[in-house]
Amino acid sequence: MRVLIVEDHEELARTVAAGLRREGMAVDVALDGAAALERTAANHYDVVVLDRDLPGVHGDEVCASLARAGHPARVLMLTAAGTIDDRVTGLALGADDYLPKPFAFAELVARIRALARRSQPALPPVLVHEGLRLDPAARIATRDGRRLALSPKEFAVLELLLSARGAVVSAEQLLERAWDEFADPFTQTVKVTVSRLRRKLGDPPLIETVQQAGYRIRAGA
Template sequence: MRVLLVEDDENLRFGVAAALRAAGLAVDEAADLPQADEALFVTSYDCAVLDRMLPSGDAAAYVEGLRRAGRQVPVLFLTARDTVADRVEGFSSGGDDYLVKPFAVPELVARVHSLCRRSAVVRPPVHHVGDLEVDTARRQVRRAGVLLTLTGREFAVLEVLATRADQAVARTELIERCWDEMAEPQSNVLEVVVSQLRRKLGEPPLIHTVRGVGYRLAPAGAP
């Protein structure tokens, strides 16, 4: 899942981005609304986290413009403005959630995960591929009923593959969905994570290499 974080306070942006990445999310950072606009133009995000008051303007008015243009990316506002009127204004402008500063980082991470699961296309929270169960709501993975321990990045890659079970998912798409703009597409970060996943998922193998394309999650023995 990929998140856009828009925050002009560099220290806060760094801390929040680090927490989201540690939770297995890919994070692109922007310091103002023009940078956010450029990022949203070229990239599809599962969620956007915006500081409400930025030097370049009120993010609520910006989001209202996004909604008028038909952009439906879920939005979480971060703000020091905590009156009822402020919160109502944030939701009225098209915001989906509202978190007042100072906030607990684990709560922010949980709210972002919740927003990322929202989609114009309703997806089942639990995906089954053979004897593999991927619970996207609880972020749990079981094989043959045994609970597996995955890192945030491993779960992110497996989640994308599970939502597209039996289909070949391009390497470039996996990197775009599971890593941020700091990742080098030509590096072997994806191959390392897939190797770790294969080891943890055990035998018989469920993740298959599609030569020249990427990877496919399919039941053992599938052609």
């Protein structure tokens, strides 16, 4: 899952981003509305966490611009003002959810995950394939009852492959969805991560390489 944090309070933005990365998300940060519009024009995001009270380009205009452009990201709007009128206005502009400040970090994580599920085709809360079981909310993956010690990136790649339901996912798509904007597209990052994931999953092999296309979960593994 890839998330954009748009918050002009830099310390808060960096703190929230660090916490979300610990939850296994790929996170970018924009400190103003103009930067947010640049990033959303260039990248695919599942969720945009948007502070309403931004300097320069106001959060309302960012939200409205994303709605007009048909950007697929779900928008979670944050604001220090928590009146009903504020919430109604934000939702009318195209926001999908609303969270007043201050907020509990656990609630922020839960709302982001809920919005991300809504941005994708309907999936069960726990992904199961043969003996493999992956619970994105609990961050637990097992195979044949054996707990898998996966890194955040390995977990994210496995979740993306399972969510594709047997369809091929390209290395570019994995890089876009599981890493942030600082990932170098010319490195072997995806290949190395998939290789480590294969070793941890064990036999019989679950991840198939499709030449010149990408990776997929092997049918009938």
